[in-house]
Amino acid sequence: xxxxxxxxxTNIQDRRGSSRGGISMGGATGGISVGGLIVLLILGxxxxxxxxxxxxxxxxxxxxPSRGTPLPQAGEDEQADFVAVVVRDTEEMWDQIxxxxxxxxxYPTVVLYTQMDQSRCGLxxxxxGPFYCPLDQSVYIDLAFYDELRDQFGAPGDFAQAYVIxxxxxxxxxxxxxVLPEFNQRxxxxxxxxxxxxxxxxxxxADCYAGVWANxxxxxxxxxxxxxxxAINAAEQIGDDAIITRSGGVPIPKTFTHGxxxxxxxxxxxxxxxxxxxxxxxxxxxx
Numbered sequence: 659x660x661x662x663x664x665x666x667x668t669n670i671q672d673r674r675g676s677s678r679g680g681i682s683m684g685g686a687t688g689g690i691s692v693g694g695l696i697v698l699l700i701l702g703x704x705x706x707x708x709x710x711x712x713x714x715x716x717x718x719x720x721x722x723p724s725r726g727t728p729l730p731q732a733g734e735d736e737q738a739d740f741v742a743v744v745v746r747d748t749e750e751m752w753d754q755i756x757x758x759x760x761x762x763x764x765y766p767t768v769v770l771y772t773q774m775d776q777s778r779c780g781l782x783x784x785x786x787g788p789f790y791c792p793l794d795q796s797v798y799i800d801l802a803f804y805d806e807l808r809d810q811f812g813a814p815g816d817f818a819q820a821y822v823i824x825x826x827x828x829x830x831x832x833x834x835x836x837v838l839p840e841f842n843q844r845x846x847x848x849x850x851x852x853x854x855x856x857x858x859x860x861x862x863x864a865d866c867y868a869g870v871w872a873n874x875x876x877x878x879x880x881x882x883x884x885x886x887x888x889a890i891n892a893a894e895q896i897g898d899d900a901i902i903t904r905s906g907g908v909p910i911p912k913t914f915t916h917g918x919x920x921x922x923x924x925x926x927x928x929x930x931x932x933x934x935x936x937x938x939x940x941x942x943x944x945x
Contacts, residue, residue, distance in 0.1 A: 659880060667768070670768050671726030672730075672738065740820075764795065768797045771798060778793035784803065790830055797830065807892070811895045817884075818889060828871075832860065832864065837860065858921070870934065886930060897919025
């Protein structure tokens with residue numbers, strides 16, 4: 659991807675090197691066990707909404723989130739520059755799309771942190787992978803995840819990394835358009851299996867939105883040869899079935915929360931080929 663030397667987003671908080679602990683989880687259910695937290699971390703391990711955000715508001719932090727520091731000057735931190743340029747591209751695209759519909763696009767914040775931090779949804783833990791917190795409209799990412807993406811998931815390349823960011827920004831769009839609030843409301847009366855199936859549709863729409871963004875940067879002649887192949891490969895490697903099989907387990911579709919490799923590739927490709935978020939309706943018909 660052609661990103662070097664281009665405009666960076668100003669909506670980045672750099673909290674790296676200032677890990678913040680101290681989280682308590684309570685509420686009507688009497689809290690969540692350590693074992694339950696581990697399950698939630700596994701569920702949110704790759705490209706998703708922070709699972710703690712779905713605990714009916716029962717998660718509270720004992721420290722206020724840090725506001726972070728300004729990013730290093732352009733050219734001093736390549737990873738930070740990359741994230742900030744990709745985020746800026748998403749801001750420009752979604753601003754245009756929302757404006758065309760007579761709406762205002764509220765920019766999300768992207769938080770760079772190391773190992774652990776606080777979000778309004780609860781603990782930001784690097785083991786979750788990148789996630790979106792709808793309560794503070796922020797994407798959280800420990801940049802060490804990109805090493806895992808390359809080495810553990812077999813998804814190298816800068817555009818695989820860009821796909822991660824564009825997917826999480828897709829969740830922000832879903833929050834603004836009411837998709838996430840509706841999910842949180844409806845899941846109260848759903849079984850676990852029904853909630854999982856709904857979650858898959860939410861995640862696949864975010865994949866499709868990431869594809870729409872890929873189309874946008876392609877139209878701007880910002881793609882390098884092989885970029886789309888990198889994103890398609892990433893979508894394959896982080897499908898629920900691929901992750902479970904890689905870990906030695908047996909894929910059970912009713913437990914999927916993000917979609918199969920084939921589904922994720924299909925919906926990213928649909929967004930990329932059509933370039934229209936209106937074609938990203940994963941909630942009608944089969945997926």
